[in-house]
Each structure stands twice: as structure tokens, then as C-alpha cells.
Amino acid sequence: MKHTLAVLVENRPGVLTHISGLISRRAFNIESIAAGYTEEPDTTRITIVVEGDEIEQEQVVNQLSKLIDVIKISDLTAVESIQRELALIKVKASLETRSDIINIVNIFRASIVDVSRETMVIELSGDETKIDALCQVLEEDHGIIEIVRTGKIALSRGPIPAKA
Amino acid sequence: MIMTGAEAIIESLKKENVDVAFGYPGGAVLTLYDALYKANFRHILTKHEQGAVHAADGYARATGKVGVVIATSGPGATNLVTGIATAYMDSIPMVAITGQVAVPLIGRDSFQEADIRGITTPITKHNYLVKTVEELPRALKEAFYIARTGRPGPVVVDIAKDVFAATFDYEYPLEVKLRGYHPVNEGNQTVINQVFEEVSSASKPLLFIGGGVNLSDSSSELREFVEQSGFPVITSLMGLGCIPFDHPQFLGMVGMHGTYAANMATTECDLLLGIGVRFDDRVTGLLSDFASKAKIIHFDIDPAEINKNVIAQIRVIGDLKWSLPALMKKVGGVSGELKERVRPWREKVLGWKQDFPLTYEQGKDLVMPQAVVEKVSQLTQGEAVIVTDVGQNQIWAAQFYGFKHPRRFLTSGGLGTMGYGLPAALGAQCGLPDQKVVLFVGDGGVMMNCQELATLADCNFPVVVLVLNNQTLGMVAQWQRMFYGGRYSHTSLKGHTDFVKLAEAMGVTGLRVSEPAELDKVLAQALAVQGPVLVDIRTPETVDVLPMVPAGARLDQMIMGG
Structure with a gap:
């Protein structure tokens, strides 16, 4: 595990x-x-x-x-924790496909942080599976140019810090 | 006090009670060597940095003090790597001070630049790169503290060339503050109670002693526990000497070349107390079947050793100086009962010891290597400091010398470094000038650092170098004989080297034993020489180290013999 x-x-x-x-x-x-x-x-x-x-x-x-x-x-596996990863995804986007991408981005509660005539850069934070899911949809429908992911960060819930 | 970085290093070495450093000068450490010169600090100049680092290791093993080695940047530092790895595997306290190129040159592939910090990261307990003179005292203070406390180990302090010359207001820190380093010396009493319960209910208990007992100097505590419990005892290679070889409860060394009694007792015991051991693969044989009938209690100061190789039912974390006496307090009251309970088991294992002692076939024309070891033991009354190289010479020394005291068998156990023996013997003799130091080395290993014969002569260290010369890489050839159809690929060392002449060329007395009749006389003569001596002893080519558990086999699947 x-x-x-x-x-x-x-x-x-x-x-x-x-x-x-x-x-x-x-x-x-x-x-x-x-x-x-x-x-x-x-x-x-x-x-x-x-x-x-x-x-x-x-x-x-x-x-x-x-x-x-x-x-x-x-x-942090042993306690309740919030786990997040950040991804920046550069996807192929033409004038025709932009609106579909915006729809997908909204559904995933991601955001668009850069647009060019041929591409869009999407920022998404969440757990690994959520990022994987967005990447899959974007790749199949539009084509991904490049992805960067941070690796997971995690914080316990409640008042006790990791240093305690 | 205002001084240079180099002077600060000398002051710090003095504050750490370092009375000798082994090393080799070079460009990046010129300023440091200038300070050594001015301070008249004791320094042993070896002929190669590898010799210096093994000498510092041998010094540390023999004396229990931190060994110090100095080398220059680049090749000087990289020549230390094997020696640092050797010390790391056997948990030997060492501080290696290396010069680095000057700060503005770091990272530019400068002349004699090597990232020794990066290179030594996996083989050191910790390491430093010092780029400002202000951080130097703290780095040295921490280095010595880390090297000698907890589970000891080597620490590298890499110092940029300009730091040696920079001046500053020197003050040596009194205390070490490390947020991430707190060795557990005194452990948990509740665990001792649990151990006592197991100890007092086991019917086939076995004490398994390792190098940790040597390193923590807790041999006398161990011996008391052995006396009071009546439990049989085995040791690893590194644990030899912690219990006298002739102790009636001692069954010998366990593992690949262990005794029948030790290996069978491990297989049959119902409680195994591993004390300062790390369950190396040379000890366990087939891991899944190791001591499979036993509960295992693991005593170690390093929590990371627990469950690394063998799953322990009880873990006793802490210094053996704490755990052994804590257990003794409880055992002392029931000593008679314990001894009585384990009597049938003890008699059984001692029967094995009696029925299957270590033996060997006598040779006809040439001296048997085991006979050399036995003879040396006899002539030195078992009191010498024995250093070995790696291979057959090492195991025969372990099997046949008969060690009485801790810190008297110095050998590269974990890394198995050929070429270790000669410089380590040099370091041991430097640390123990009044002791007889005898090195058993093969004709292969002696050549790996033979340049240090010259250092022995220059320092007039009276080390007795016994070359067990079978004209072959004995241990490798043994494996080729046993497991590779006798195809001796590149293990024959038949050549033109005359070891007697080699010794003499370097200022070491050279003697030779060609036939058995000469052995006693020449050994006695060698031991009487005032100064270093090498004896070239011709031994038969095809003698096997036995018993032997083939790699990956169970401990009870020994190839006997002898």
C-alpha cells in the first residue's frame, strides 16, 4: 500500500x-x-x-x-489528512475547441491560466485521481502538449501539526 | 582567539583528544599541512590515501577512539572512498577531513575537484561541505560527536581551500545542538521486563553476539550475563573476542563458515537473543529458514537495524551498556533456576561442539595455513592484536586463533575489503605501541596496498606480516572449485613476485617458510624482530575453508570437512 x-x-x-x-x-x-x-x-x-x-x-x-x-x-496515512497535487497542463486548443475545453475545466473546477492561438494552459489542484481524470479527458478529446505535476503534498486535519 | 581555519582545525583536533592523524598532503590542504608542521602535530604519512584511511580505521578499532584521516581534494578524497565504505559497514568511528577547491572554483570542474560530499553520501553517517571559516568549528564538533555516539560511523568534513587560510575569532562549541540526532542510550524498562519473561521461560535459548558488543565496550557486561544465565553463546565474525574462545558455553562463530555447533544451535534454538548484530546474509544463510523455531529478541542502538533482515518479536533499543546490566539485574536473582532449566539444552549443544570441532587435514610438503594461525596463537599466548585481510586468511584467523579479548580481531567484515589488512595493522600498531600486532594476509590482498610496507619501515612499527602464500586468490578459487566446475578464471597468482625481496626493498625484514619443518623456528624469529617483518609462507594451493554453508542455503546444510 x-x-x-x-x-x-x-x-x-x-x-x-x-x-x-x-x-x-x-x-x-x-x-x-x-x-x-x-x-x-x-x-x-x-x-x-x-x-x-x-x-x-x-x-x-x-x-x-x-x-x-x-x-x-x-x-499521514494513519491520520485524517488533506492530500493535494498541483498540475499545469498545456493542451491543444483552436478557436473551435476552446469552449469545450472551458466546459471541461469548469466541471473539474480547474482554471485556465494562459491562452494562445493554439494552446491553453490549465491549472488544477486535487488528488491524484482527479488530475488523472482531467488529463485523460483532455488527451483523448484535444491532445496534451505537456504536463507538469508537483507530486503530492499533505497536511493533517485538526489542530496537531506534524512537528508535534 | 584570532586564528586561521587551518589552525582552528588543529585546535579542534586537540580538543577532541586526537593525538594522531593519518594522511597525505596535496594542493588543497597545503595550508592545513603548514599548520600541522608549525604545531608539530603527530601525522603518519602513508604512501597512498587508501592506506591512510584504512590505518585510521585500524587505529579506531584497536583503541576505540575516533580515527582521523586527512586527504587533499579530488583524487586524494576519492582514494578514501573504499576505506570510508569499509568503516561505514562495520560502524567504525572516523572523521575524514578533505580539502576542496576554493569556493569560487567549486562546481566549475576545476583542477582536482571532485564532489566528495555527493560521492560519500551513501557511505557516511553524515558529511559536511564547509565553505566559510565561521561554520568550521561547529562542523568539526558535530562531526566528532556524530562519529563516536550512537551507532558509530565515518563522517566526512570537506573544507574549501580558502577556508583554511581565512582568519576568524575561533571558539570551539561546548555543546552540540542537532535537532535530528538523538541516539537512544537508555531504552525502555518495560521491554527489559518482557525480555526477562522470555529469558526465564525459554528452554533452548541462545545468545548471538556481534560487533556491537565490541564497539560499545560491553564485553564485561556480556560475560556476566553469560555466567549468570548459563546460556550457550555464538558470535558473528565481528563479535569474536567478546567472549573468550575457551569459555565453556561458547560454541564458536555462526554463519557461512561457522562451526557445526553454532549453526545447529541457531537452527534448533527456541529463543535467540541477537546482541549488537545486524543479521548479515553471511550469518543467516537462507533468510526465510534462519532460526525458524525461535522467537527473536534484537538488542541494538540503531532502531533501523530492527526488522531490516530478520523480524524480531521484541526490540531492545539502546546502548548495550544500559540494556545488558538492566537485564542482569533481573536475571541475577534467578540465576540458579535458569542454569538448571537450560541444562539439557546446554549439554546437547556442547555435545555438538565436542563431536564436531573445527579441524583440518595436515599437509605433507607445505605448511597448512590453519597450522600457521594455531602456531601464532600458541607463540603469542592468544594475546596478540590480530589483523586480517579478506578471504581465506580472514576466516582461518577467525576459526583458529582463539580470541580472548575484545578489540583484538580487526577485520573488514561488512564490506570485505581486500587490501584492508596491511594499512589497518599499521594503524592498530600506531594506536597500541606496546601490543604485538600480527597480520594474516593472502598473497593477493598484500599486493593491493603493499606500498604501506614502506610506511611500516619508515615509522618502525613492529608489525608481523604473515603472507599465507598459496599463489592463488584462495577464496575465489574455492568458489570456482565448488560452484564453477573448477574453472579457475583469473585466480592463479603464480608470478615472479618475491615477497621477501619486496619487503627488504622497502626496509622491512623479509623471512621465508618453504616447508613445515621451518615454521616454528621462523615464526619465533619473526616475532622477536625489533621492527616490521614479513614472512612469506608457502601454503598449498587448494585448501578449502570449511565448514561452509553455500550462499543461499540453510545453516544446517553445511559442507563439513577437515
Whole structure:
């Protein structure tokens, strides 16, 4: 099964090298990884989605915890959490097809962030399946030129932060 | 105090009680070497950076202190890689200080530039790239702290060339503040209670001792537990010496080349206490059938070791200096009962030990390698510091020397690094000047770092180098004989090298043993030499290390022999 981990690390040069080095050395199966600043300037938060059974997942947590730069790891799979991914999709769009694309975008509650004579760029945030669904419709009906996705980020519901 | 970065490094080394560094100078560390010169800091100049890093490792294993190695940027640093990986696999405390090109040159493929931080990330406990002199004291303080605490390991501190020369107001931090590093020394008492319940109800318990006991210097705590419990004991390669070889409850080494008694006891036991072990594949054999009748209790300071290879029913996280005495407190009261309960089991396994001892066939024309090890043991009363290379020499030393003390068997267990032995022996002798240091090495491995014979001579370190010369890469050839139809692909080392002359050319006394009758006399002579000595001992080409559990087989599927 998939586990979503919130990994709090020191905001220092080389931290991502240590994380990626470990993942490669231990041959862990990482589905997505997304890093960014947090409410504390010296802390970076990395959301990692791991595929594997309980034993593998325990190893990922244990081995990551061993890294000196890693401050704390929370498994957000075990608690109620909000999970989101952001995608930007550049789709083929002519004068004739624009209105259909706008309809699809509205249904998915996505937004159009750029238009040219031949293309549109659509922004969508949501869970993985929602983004997959939009991509599928756009690809089949209109043709996708390129996609960029952020990887999943996640936050627990309720008052308790991952650092607690 | 105002000083340069280079001077700050020397001050920091002194504050960390470092009394010697092994290394090799070069462009990026010129300023550091200038400071070493001015401070008259003790430095052992090896002939190759790989020699320096293995020497720092041997020094650390022998003394328990942090080994320090210095190398220049680029090739100097990359020559450390094998030695760092060796130390990492065996959890050896080490700080490697490498020079890096100057900050403005980093990332431009400059002369002698290599990203040693990136290269060593998977083989270090932690590493640093220091680009400003102000961050230097904290990086060094943390490096030593991380290297020696918790599960020890190597730390690389890569320092840009301009940092060595920059001046600043030096102050060494008193404390380490690391948000993400809190080794658990004292664990959970409730777990000890659970362990005690298992220990007091098991009828076929077995203690499995590993390198963790050596590293944590908890051999005396272990011995007390062994005495009070009456449980039989086995060790891994790295655990040899933690319990005296002649202890009546000791069954020998377990695993691929383990004793019959140790491997059968592991297969038959109902409770296995793994103490400072990592259940390496050379120990477990076929993992799914390892100790399949037993509950497993795993003692380790590193939580990531638990359930990595073997699933443990109880995990005891913490320093063995805490867990073993905590368990002893409970066991002490019921010692008599325990011993009585496990008596039938103990008698059974000791019967195996008696019926299937380690033996070997006597040779006719050439000296048997096992006989060399036994003879050295006899001549040194089992008190020498034994260093090995990797391969047959290593296992024969492990099987036949008879270790009495911890930290007296230095060998590359995890990584299995050929070429480790000679420089490691050098480092061990440097750390223990009053001890007899004896190296068992093959004619293959000795050539991998033979340049360090010259360092032995230059330092006049009286290491006894015993080359078990079978003119073949013995262990590889053994596998070719057993599993590859006897096709000896590139394992013959028949050549023109004269090891006696090689030794003499480098200033080391060279001796030779060609036939069994000469062995005793020449070994005695070698041990009496004041200074380094190499003995070239011709041994038969096709001697197998036995018993042997073929890779991937169950522990009870041993090929016996001897």
C-alpha cells in the first residue's frame, strides 16, 4: 500500500542529496517527493509517498530518521489528512475547441491560466485521481502538449501539526 | 582567539583528544599541512590515501577512539572512498577531513575537484561541505560527536581551500545542538521486563553476539550475563573476542563458515537473543529458514537495524551498556533456576561442539595455513592484536586463533575489503605501541596496498606480516572449485613476485617458510624482530575453508570437512 510521509528536515544545503542518496542506496520505492519551505525558516518539509508493505514502510521511516538532517517524520496515512497535487497542463486548443475545453475545466473546477492561438494552459489542484481524470479527458478529446505535476503534498486535519 | 581555519582545525583536533592523524598532503590542504608542521602535530604519512584511511580505521578499532584521516581534494578524497565504505559497514568511528577547491572554483570542474560530499553520501553517517571559516568549528564538533555516539560511523568534513587560510575569532562549541540526532542510550524498562519473561521461560535459548558488543565496550557486561544465565553463546565474525574462545558455553562463530555447533544451535534454538548484530546474509544463510523455531529478541542502538533482515518479536533499543546490566539485574536473582532449566539444552549443544570441532587435514610438503594461525596463537599466548585481510586468511584467523579479548580481531567484515589488512595493522600498531600486532594476509590482498610496507619501515612499527602464500586468490578459487566446475578464471597468482625481496626493498625484514619443518623456528624469529617483518609462507594451493554453508542455503546444510 501507499504511505504518505511528512518529513521535516533542516533547511540546509545538501539535505536533498542526503535524502535522495538514502532512497537510492536502500532501493526504496518512492512514488513522489515534494519539498518546500514551512512556517519555520530553518525547516523544510518534504512530502514523500512510499509504495510498499508494512515492513518496507517501517524501513523507510527508520532509515530516513537516521539521517542527521531529518528532524521528524509523521505518517499521514494513519491520520485524517488533506492530500493535494498541483498540475499545469498545456493542451491543444483552436478557436473551435476552446469552449469545450472551458466546459471541461469548469466541471473539474480547474482554471485556465494562459491562452494562445493554439494552446491553453490549465491549472488544477486535487488528488491524484482527479488530475488523472482531467488529463485523460483532455488527451483523448484535444491532445496534451505537456504536463507538469508537483507530486503530492499533505497536511493533517485538526489542530496537531506534524512537528508535534 | 584570532586564528586561521587551518589552525582552528588543529585546535579542534586537540580538543577532541586526537593525538594522531593519518594522511597525505596535496594542493588543497597545503595550508592545513603548514599548520600541522608549525604545531608539530603527530601525522603518519602513508604512501597512498587508501592506506591512510584504512590505518585510521585500524587505529579506531584497536583503541576505540575516533580515527582521523586527512586527504587533499579530488583524487586524494576519492582514494578514501573504499576505506570510508569499509568503516561505514562495520560502524567504525572516523572523521575524514578533505580539502576542496576554493569556493569560487567549486562546481566549475576545476583542477582536482571532485564532489566528495555527493560521492560519500551513501557511505557516511553524515558529511559536511564547509565553505566559510565561521561554520568550521561547529562542523568539526558535530562531526566528532556524530562519529563516536550512537551507532558509530565515518563522517566526512570537506573544507574549501580558502577556508583554511581565512582568519576568524575561533571558539570551539561546548555543546552540540542537532535537532535530528538523538541516539537512544537508555531504552525502555518495560521491554527489559518482557525480555526477562522470555529469558526465564525459554528452554533452548541462545545468545548471538556481534560487533556491537565490541564497539560499545560491553564485553564485561556480556560475560556476566553469560555466567549468570548459563546460556550457550555464538558470535558473528565481528563479535569474536567478546567472549573468550575457551569459555565453556561458547560454541564458536555462526554463519557461512561457522562451526557445526553454532549453526545447529541457531537452527534448533527456541529463543535467540541477537546482541549488537545486524543479521548479515553471511550469518543467516537462507533468510526465510534462519532460526525458524525461535522467537527473536534484537538488542541494538540503531532502531533501523530492527526488522531490516530478520523480524524480531521484541526490540531492545539502546546502548548495550544500559540494556545488558538492566537485564542482569533481573536475571541475577534467578540465576540458579535458569542454569538448571537450560541444562539439557546446554549439554546437547556442547555435545555438538565436542563431536564436531573445527579441524583440518595436515599437509605433507607445505605448511597448512590453519597450522600457521594455531602456531601464532600458541607463540603469542592468544594475546596478540590480530589483523586480517579478506578471504581465506580472514576466516582461518577467525576459526583458529582463539580470541580472548575484545578489540583484538580487526577485520573488514561488512564490506570485505581486500587490501584492508596491511594499512589497518599499521594503524592498530600506531594506536597500541606496546601490543604485538600480527597480520594474516593472502598473497593477493598484500599486493593491493603493499606500498604501506614502506610506511611500516619508515615509522618502525613492529608489525608481523604473515603472507599465507598459496599463489592463488584462495577464496575465489574455492568458489570456482565448488560452484564453477573448477574453472579457475583469473585466480592463479603464480608470478615472479618475491615477497621477501619486496619487503627488504622497502626496509622491512623479509623471512621465508618453504616447508613445515621451518615454521616454528621462523615464526619465533619473526616475532622477536625489533621492527616490521614479513614472512612469506608457502601454503598449498587448494585448501578449502570449511565448514561452509553455500550462499543461499540453510545453516544446517553445511559442507563439513577437515
